[in-house]
Amino acid sequence: MNKVRQLDDIVAGIEDGATIMFGGFLGVGSPLRSIEKIVAKGVRDLTVISVVNSYPGGGFDLAPLFSNRQVRRFVTAHTGTCPEAIEAMKAGDLDVEFYPMGTWIEKIRAAGAGLGGVLTPIGLGTLVEDGKQRLEIDGRSYLVEMPLRADYAFIAGHRADTLGNVEYRGVSLNSNPVIATAADFTVAEVNEIVEVGEIDPSRVGTPGVFVKAVVQGDSPTEHQAVFERLWVRTGRLAAPATAA
Amino acid sequence: MEAKDAIARRAALELADGEVVNLGFGMPTAVANHIPEGVDVILQSENGCLMFGPTPALGEQDADVANAGGQPITLLPGASIFDLATSFGIIRGGHVDTTILGALEVDQEGCIANWAMPVAPGKYSPGMGGAMDLVGGARKVVAVLQHADKKGRSKVLKKCTLPITGKGVLKTIITEKAVFEVTPTGLVLTEIVADTTPDELRAITDADFVVSPDLCEYRLHA
Known part of the structure; x- marks a missing residue:
C-alpha cells in the first residue's frame, strides 16, 4: 500500500469547479509545489478554502491563483494580505465568504469528524450571523455553523512515510492536521518521504488513514532556502552581507 | 512622542504578571517592546504557539517557525506548538487573559469594528481573522486606536458605522x-494627557463619556 505519487498525475485529475482546501498560514506550512502545479494547470472556477490568504504583499503561495482569476469563491477568515485577491473582488470575479478563524477550523473539523455542525457564540450580533440559525441553550445564544468539506485537501508536512503518516515540524502545522480529515482526496506534500517505521508513532501528526497520496515537495534544505529568500526580500530578516 | 508610540506604551500597562496575552497586528505588536520589568506574560500567536520570542537574526530563522503575520519568530524555553483547533480552543474557551487589538472604530456601547472595509458593493476586506474569536473569548479586551482619523474625525463614536x-x-x-473604561452605563474617562481638559476632549470625541472621580494624567510608565 504505497501512497507515493507524482504530483503531476494528481493535479491532472483536478477539474474546473473543484473545491480545494489548502493548509498553511500566509505561506508558512503551505503546499507550495502543489499550488504551483494547480496554477500551471489553469483550472478555473475553483472554490478555495484556506484559513488566510497569501503571504503579505502577494506574489507568493496562493496569490497567483487569484491573479490568474482561477478562484471563483474563497472561504476564509482573512484575505487582506493578498492584493491580487482584492483586485479580483473589485472586478467582480471573486466572492469571499468569511468565517471567524476559530469557526472556520471547527467547521472543517466537524466535517472530518462526522459531526452535524458546530454551536458557537462567536459572531453573534455581527454580519457573520446573517442567514444562520440561532439556538438558545440554557439561556445562552449560539450560531449553528455547518460542516465544511472539499473535494481535495492539499496539506504540507515535514516528513511522510509511504503509508501516508505525516510528521509536522514547528509552528507550520496550523490548519494542516484538520483539513487533512475533511476532503475526499487528501494529498500530503512533504519535504522528505521515508520508509514505514521511520517516523516514531508518537510524532505522527496526521495518521495515514486520512491521506490518499504522498508527494515530494521541496527538500528540507530547499524549504529553508525558500523562506530565507522570502523573508530577506520582504525585509523580515537582515539582508546577508554582499560578497566583496 | 508619536501617537502610536504613546498608545503602545500605555497599552503595555494593561498587562499583568503571568497573563496569557494575544496581541493583534499593527500597533498592538509594538506593545511587546514596552512590557514593564517584572511583568512576565505568555504571548500567544494564534497560528499555533505560546511563548514566542523576538525576531531571529538572519541565519537563525526556521522556515517552520513564524507568527500569524507570516514573519519569522523564535520560540522561548517553555514554548508549545499546536494546531489551529487547539489555538482557537485556547482563545474561545476563555484561556486568554488579555487581548489588545487595533481598531478602525469603537463606540460607547463597547463595540469594536476592525475587520471590514468596503472594497466593492457588498464586499469587504480584510476579514476578521481571529479577531471575532478574541473579542468573544478573551477575559479582557483592550482596543487601541488613534483618537481621530486623518481628517480629524473622532473614531471613538456613539455607534460604530x-x-x-x-x-x-x-x-x-x-x-x-x-483612556476610557467601558461600563454598563457607558464610557468613563480615567486618564487624559496633560495638555488637554475633559471639555476639550469632549469637543473632539463623538462618544459621550463621564469623567471618573479618580481621573489621572495619562500614564506612560508603571
Whole structure:
C-alpha cells in the first residue's frame, strides 16, 4: 500500500469547479509545489478554502491563483494580505465568504469528524450571523455553523512515510492536521518521504488513514532556502552581507 | 512622542504578571517592546504557539517557525506548538487573559469594528481573522486606536458605522489622548494627557463619556 505519487498525475485529475482546501498560514506550512502545479494547470472556477490568504504583499503561495482569476469563491477568515485577491473582488470575479478563524477550523473539523455542525457564540450580533440559525441553550445564544468539506485537501508536512503518516515540524502545522480529515482526496506534500517505521508513532501528526497520496515537495534544505529568500526580500530578516 | 508610540506604551500597562496575552497586528505588536520589568506574560500567536520570542537574526530563522503575520519568530524555553483547533480552543474557551487589538472604530456601547472595509458593493476586506474569536473569548479586551482619523474625525463614536467585530465586548479603550473604561452605563474617562481638559476632549470625541472621580494624567510608565 504505497501512497507515493507524482504530483503531476494528481493535479491532472483536478477539474474546473473543484473545491480545494489548502493548509498553511500566509505561506508558512503551505503546499507550495502543489499550488504551483494547480496554477500551471489553469483550472478555473475553483472554490478555495484556506484559513488566510497569501503571504503579505502577494506574489507568493496562493496569490497567483487569484491573479490568474482561477478562484471563483474563497472561504476564509482573512484575505487582506493578498492584493491580487482584492483586485479580483473589485472586478467582480471573486466572492469571499468569511468565517471567524476559530469557526472556520471547527467547521472543517466537524466535517472530518462526522459531526452535524458546530454551536458557537462567536459572531453573534455581527454580519457573520446573517442567514444562520440561532439556538438558545440554557439561556445562552449560539450560531449553528455547518460542516465544511472539499473535494481535495492539499496539506504540507515535514516528513511522510509511504503509508501516508505525516510528521509536522514547528509552528507550520496550523490548519494542516484538520483539513487533512475533511476532503475526499487528501494529498500530503512533504519535504522528505521515508520508509514505514521511520517516523516514531508518537510524532505522527496526521495518521495515514486520512491521506490518499504522498508527494515530494521541496527538500528540507530547499524549504529553508525558500523562506530565507522570502523573508530577506520582504525585509523580515537582515539582508546577508554582499560578497566583496 | 508619536501617537502610536504613546498608545503602545500605555497599552503595555494593561498587562499583568503571568497573563496569557494575544496581541493583534499593527500597533498592538509594538506593545511587546514596552512590557514593564517584572511583568512576565505568555504571548500567544494564534497560528499555533505560546511563548514566542523576538525576531531571529538572519541565519537563525526556521522556515517552520513564524507568527500569524507570516514573519519569522523564535520560540522561548517553555514554548508549545499546536494546531489551529487547539489555538482557537485556547482563545474561545476563555484561556486568554488579555487581548489588545487595533481598531478602525469603537463606540460607547463597547463595540469594536476592525475587520471590514468596503472594497466593492457588498464586499469587504480584510476579514476578521481571529479577531471575532478574541473579542468573544478573551477575559479582557483592550482596543487601541488613534483618537481621530486623518481628517480629524473622532473614531471613538456613539455607534460604530463599520461592520462590528463584537458587540459590547470592550473593557478598555486607549487612544493617544485618553483612556476610557467601558461600563454598563457607558464610557468613563480615567486618564487624559496633560495638555488637554475633559471639555476639550469632549469637543473632539463623538462618544459621550463621564469623567471618573479618580481621573489621572495619562500614564506612560508603571
